[in-house]
Amino acid sequence: MPEVDQFILTDNSITTIDAKEEKILESKELQIAWKLFSSEEFKKSREISSEYIKNDDLDLKIEALRLTGLTYYRTFDFKTSEILFQELCEISNFSIDWFYFSIILTQNSKFDKSDKSFSKAIDLRRLSRRKDSVSIPFMRFEYLLVLNDNKQYELAYEQLLELSEYYIKYQITDGTFLYMREVPFFENMIDSSKIILEHIPHDKSRSWIKKMRKSVDEYGVEYLTKFEKTLKIN
Structure with a gap:
């Protein structure tokens, strides 16, 4: 909770x-x-x-x-x-x-x-x-978490898409940079998406990861690459 x-x-x-x-x-x-x-x-x-x-x-x-x-x-x-x-x-x-x-x-x-x-x-x-x-990003993040806990994966994915736009906009995944703009840490957002991505159509999951990889900095790409290996999707 x-x-x-x-x-x-x-x-x-x-x-x-x-x-x-x-x-x-x-x-x-x-x-x-x-x-x-x-x-x-x-x-x-x-x-x-x-x-x-x-x-x-x-x-x-x-x-x-x-x-x-x-x-x-x-x-x-x-x-x-x-x-x-x-x-x-x-x-x-x-x-x-x-x-x-x-x-x-x-x-x-x-x-x-x-x-x-x-x-x-x-x-x-x-x-x-x-x-x-x-902040709106933190509201979306917390709402995403509780939707996830209640197995509302499609609704959680909708919030994930909205939240992702901040990282796409800023491109920088540095924690201090995001904190100053009242955006959840990149790592927390990515880690929290795992269960969601595993429970929605996998083509949507792969599309989301691909879009994020194209949009963030080198560290973000590296983190996404490691994260993707942990996903149980086809």
């Missing part, structure tokens, strides 16, 4: 608003809940965050739904997590929330709905100016 909460974005803006002391206190309590979550004390975190799900303040409500939903996700209660993120996405225009929702829906085998949610996440991310937002 991908730990999608590595991309957690707490809405720190609520602590910088000129608000009432009560709201400041509440936001501090949610910050404590996030710290508990980071320490994998999910039940204790949930005990705090769930108290704010019905809060009249929209910022606090959004953060509480996000955090509570993630506590259920991390304890494998995907159904409850889906219910909370469904409510969250009715009021949230944060791309990260729609991204989480797509991951959760995939875990619940609701693939058509997860695809629509993921498309919404991509659209919102393109419009976002938040510097702390998860």
Whole structure:
């Protein structure tokens, strides 16, 4: 199960608003809940965050739904997590929330709905100016992984094709170069494609490898050549 909460974005803006002391206190309590979550004390975190799900303040409500939903996700209660993120996405225009929702829906085998949610996440991310937002390449990579885990190889391949365009565009496979552009490491992308390529029509697999080999630098070609030898395709 991908730990999608590595991309957690707490809405720190609520602590910088000129608000009432009560709201400041509440936001501090949610910050404590996030710290508990980071320490994998999910039940204790949930005990705090769930108290704010019905809060009249929209910022606090959004953060509480996000955090509570993630506590259920991390304890494998995907159904409850889906219910909370469904409510969250009715009021949230944060791309990260729609991204989480797509991951959760995939875990619940609701693939058509997860695809629509993921498309919404991509659209919102393109419009976002938040510097702390998860990059589209990383969103595609994580979505690819969870689709792969759920044996949705054709859908995963679609994300692989989209993700590949960044490497084709840049051609350079150096890790630091890609990191600075918020693109997953080339090696991670290639290694994660193995099961996908082995479970789709092999002519598509060979065509993808051929295209990548023509598009990347010398190191990338060398890595692809070694990788191809490990593939179980005809």
